[in-house]
Amino acid sequence: MLFNSFDFLVFLPTVFVLYWFVFKKRQNQNILVLIASYVFYGWWDWRFLILIFISTIVDYSIGVLLDKQKKNNRRKYLLWVSLSFNLGLLGFFKYFNFFIDNWIEAWSSIGVVMHESSLNIILPVGISFYTFQTLSYSIDVYKNKLKPTKNIVAFASFVSFFPQLVAGPIERATNLLPQFYKKRTFNYDLAISGVKLILWGLFKKVVIADNCAIYVNEIFDNYQGQSSLTLILGAVYFAFQIYGDFSGYSDIAIGTSRLFGFNLMRNFNYPYFSRDIAEFWRRWHISLSTWFRDYVYIPLGGSRGSKWMQIRNVFVIFLVSGFWHGANWTFVIWGGLNALFFLPLLLTNKNRKHINISAQNSLLPSFKEFLQMVLTFCLTTFAWIFFRANSVNDAIAYILKLFSSQNLFHIDYLSGIERYSFEIAFLIPILCFFEWIYRKRETPFEGRYKNVNEAVILILLLIFGQFTNHSSFIYFQF
């Protein structure tokens, strides 16, 4: 079930009313959340439910056993079972065909012909998100950071919590699970902030991302015949498409959770106003970045040890993060590029230079800050080309074409969709304007002009929103 679908428009108020007016007790509310989450997830394909159910049972049981087990060796063994199971699940459903294809290709490059044996595996929606969430539970229980739960309904609801099940934020058990133990009372301010986040998220998804998607698909699918400027615009549009799509989803997820009295972690914090790559990664997909930081980077040694060790750790975390996004070398290269961009900051010890949002005490950024933001945006956009391209060869060809095209300042008429991309030219600045003015807040629907802004965004949403031509959320595939 998509957030921007008619089904969800019926589903959400129904669950809301049942939650606050019928299932008033905590345990009953958890049962309702669990049922609603399974309905929400099963809407795609009921077979996916088997997988999430097994995953829940395995990690719940491991949690219980870890609690009983005092011997370190056995506890470690149990952790390994959890890691193997979750990563095995992810590996099989997401990466099996990738490894098989690469294996066959590697042998064929030295003349050994092997038969194709890829399996027809359907990638369950959101598997990367909920496996990481359950992994965090097992690891935290193992490290005694969290007391294992004996309440299977609460645990199952935590694993499958529908607002963030398919595309995050990837919640830590330490944050979300305890919220299932607490009695919930309706909080007006929390609910209103949730509604505002949903509206803002919808705007970013349906207006920004889905309009950009129309042009991005056309430009990337036919890059051979496009001018330099069109290719540059294609990459810029994709930067805003993926931002609108993913941060929009996250906002709707967080907003929806608030309607039920839950607080999820913030996933995006105006990343395109970052002044360097390190800051960008503190503001982009925060739940994944901090997951990798806590469960991969720090156990590897983090920023301790020699410079070489630090460089190794940075590359590991970025490459793994890239690979997490998908079974394609394009994602690995995207991760590698980000690591490369990060490297100068690490070597000069400037990777924690920009902690606060830019232009902290003024309306406009300084010229230096502005240039830093533009440069960071250019670097991330360049890396996005690999992220969006179908293959590494396509990405390289796109970049080469970008620099070799003769008509540098010519904007192409996109014949496949019979249009110029004129509306994006003012929709993106509108987004940037609101984000910049309200960069210290969650949404533009706060402060003196909150009602005016709400009306403006609502009208823009209705007029410019892609309601039938919408693309699915990009991050569902990860």
Next chain:
Amino acid sequence: MKRFFKYIIWRIAVLILVLILLDILFTSIYSKKKGIRNKIEYVFQNSKKNYDYIFLGSSRVEYHIDTELIDADNNTRSLNMGVSGQDLTETFLLLKLLIYKSFKAKKYFIQLDESDFSLVKEKSFIGASYFMPYVDNNEVKNHLEKYDDDFILDTKAPFYRYMNYGYKIGYRELLLKLNNKNRRVSFYIGLKPVLKDNNASYLFKEKYNNDLLNEIKSFAKEENVALVFFTSPYYNPQKTVKFKKFAKQNNINQYIDSIKKVEYFKDSDHLNYLGARIFTEMLIRDFNLKY
């Protein structure tokens, strides 16, 4: 909770008001502003016109029937009313509107796509949707009531139609209309690209339903209109035996495999302008369209 519901109800009221205002704005611009952006507007802004031949159908008329070629060196007047994305229910509505607006023609040619005969047919107007600003017109309303599953939403819910069919009649089309970006005079569009893939093909489904076709035939009989049904060519069509039999039984002149060379196609179901000339010549020859 009461306060929250008050907040939500207030927002919903504002939303409904905005929807109504936007609906009024869009509809009045589409229906009152002169200038022709699409063929449906052409019908609504004209009446009592005489033609020799009028061609109706999908993109496989719009891109395939070179009416300038038919009329060249002749005294004939032909009109290409093919609309990209249009299916048979929409073609039927366009036929009705043409007749009620007194567009006279010696022959109406109706092109039929294989997909028009699907066994399970979704009743939708997603294809062309240029009719939607005119839902208050009785012909349009009555037709939608019968053939549109979303009739209530499309005709009663304010602004729904402009959101649901935004790709065709949304803000973009509206801005172009406001900016007086009219369509070029000729309604025929010749496509330039050439199909590159020799292995492309079009696979027929082999099970068909002719209910709608029979309804069109009955309508034509009542209105005393001469209809000719035909199908346009596909590139490398596969499993065509049953369709050919179905076409023969229903008096459909089929040309599904009449053009074979790849250089005449833009993709597997569209001819380019070279193919369109050859196909139009075939129709001229077979139906004696030249005096």
